[in-house]
Amino acid sequence: MHQTTTPPTVTHLPQLHLARNAGTTLDLDWVMAVQANTSAIERRAASLPGRRSVKKDYQAAWLCKAISLMDLTTLSGDDSAGRVRRLCAKARQPVRADILDALGMQGLTTGAVCVYHDMVATAVDALAGSGIPVAAVSTGFPAGLSPFHLRIAEIGESVAAGAQEIDIVISRRHVLTGDWQALYDEMQQMRAACGDAHVKAILATGELGTLRNVARASLVCMMAGADFIKTSTGKEPVNATLPVTLTMIRAIRDYHDRTGVMVGYKPAGGISKAKDALVYLSMIKEELGDRWLQPDLFRFGASSLLGDIERQLEHHVTGGYSAQWRHAIG
Numbered sequence: 150m151h152q153t154t155t156p157p158t159v160t161h162l163p164q165l166h167l168a169r170n171a172g173t174t175l176d177l178d179w180v181m182a183v184q185a186n187t188s189a190i191e192r193r194a195a196s197l198p199g200r201r202s203v204k205k206d207y208q209a210a211w212l213c214k215a216i217s218l219m220d221l222t223t224l225s226g227d228d229s230a231g232r233v234r235r236l237c238a239k240a241r242q243p244v245r246a247d248i249l250d251a252l253g254m255q256g257l258t259t260g261a262v263c264v265y266h267d268m269v270a271t272a273v274d275a276l277a278g279s280g281i282p283v284a285a286v287s288t289g290f291p292a293g294l295s296p297f298h299l300r301i302a303e304i305g306e307s308v309a310a311g312a313q314e315i316d317i318v319i320s321r322r323h324v325l326t327g328d329w330q331a332l333y334d335e336m337q338q339m340r341a342a343c344g345d346a347h348v349k350a351i352l353a354t355g356e357l358g359t360l361r362n363v364a365r366a367s368l369v370c371m372m373a374g375a376d377f378i379k380t381s382t383g384k385e386p387v388n389a390t391l392p393v394t395l396t397m398i399r400a401i402r403d404y405h406d407r408t409g410v411m412v413g414y415k416p417a418g419g420i421s422k423a424k425d426a427l428v429y430l431s432m433i434k435e436e437l438g439d440r441w442l443q444p445d446l447f448r449f450g451a452s453s454l455l456g457d458i459e460r461q462l463e464h465h466v467t468g469g470y471s472a473q474w475r476h477a478i479g
């Protein structure tokens with residue numbers, strides 16, 4: 150992403166035609182042929198943050214873009230209806246009105262709000278009329294170890310409560326034991342339970358051992374019909390990283406090359422700084438192209454990134470930084 154790059158256009162979800170990934174049969178030859186050159190991936194990932202980033206108006210435009218691509222998230226044991234309503238108000242108006250006016254970005258919203266099942270109805274109610282979808286984390290999030298029939302039932306309940314997107318967690322053991330058929334079958338059943346809701350497959354990459362496992366799990370979940378693949382729950386010891394991102398988006402590119410189907414990507418967990426968000430966006434632009442920088446194909450899963458982006462935008466407009474505590478939500 151260079152200074153001369155055209156500033157991005159910010160698109161709202163309702164304006165997009167949301168295509169689904171119907172999946173393919175499980176092609177084990179393809180899965181087993183997948184390799185990941187860890188040192189090459191790490192070298193390429195390490196080269197990105199050091200590069201000169203976009204500045205001034207271009208940076209502000211890209212930060213607004215990042216907001217439009219954000220699943221604004223709260224996933225805490227102490228979540229309450231009040232907190233979720235405040236989060237939804239923030240999703241409707243993610244940045245102070247005078248700053249949005251100065252940027253010419255009135256009407257900017259986040260891509261979605263992401264909550265536990267228990268909070269779906271509250272979020273749906275709080276977002277009524279906004280066009281902002283609610284995403285529910287599901288299937289015994291974050292470990293995904295509850296009885297399988299309960300995981301499937303949980304998806305159905307969240308969809309019935311109004312969730313338009315379901316973030317499922319895969320069984321890590323299927324990957325660690327190389328049981329690709331079991332992973333495929335599980336993912337297919339979870340996708341079917343989602344009905345018309347889009348399904349994001351959380352791989353919990355920090356628990357998959359190797360980048361090759363990450364690449365293979367990405368592919369199997371796409372073959373089984375995942376609309377998005379997502380790095381992490383935010384609860385693993387290691388969550389979204391640039392090497393994992395490179396591995397997963399190259400799997401998305403391979404899947405697209407072979408099937409013509411575009412699958413979305415969601416890095417999640419530990420992304421809290423505006424400058425890190427810009428590095429992710431530049432990686433997507435370089436590896437997948439501009440089409441993937443739309444909310445139907447890219448989301449940040451983040452609970453605290455918005456606060457830092459808002460501070461940077463305020464600085465861009467006013468020349469001063471406000472205290473972190475003024476941006477407690479998001």
Ligand SMILES: O=C[C@H](O)COP(=O)(O)O
Binds near residue numbers: 263453
């Ligand atoms: O899916 C989203 C993640 O749980 C958010 O993680 P975070 O709280 O580290 O931003």
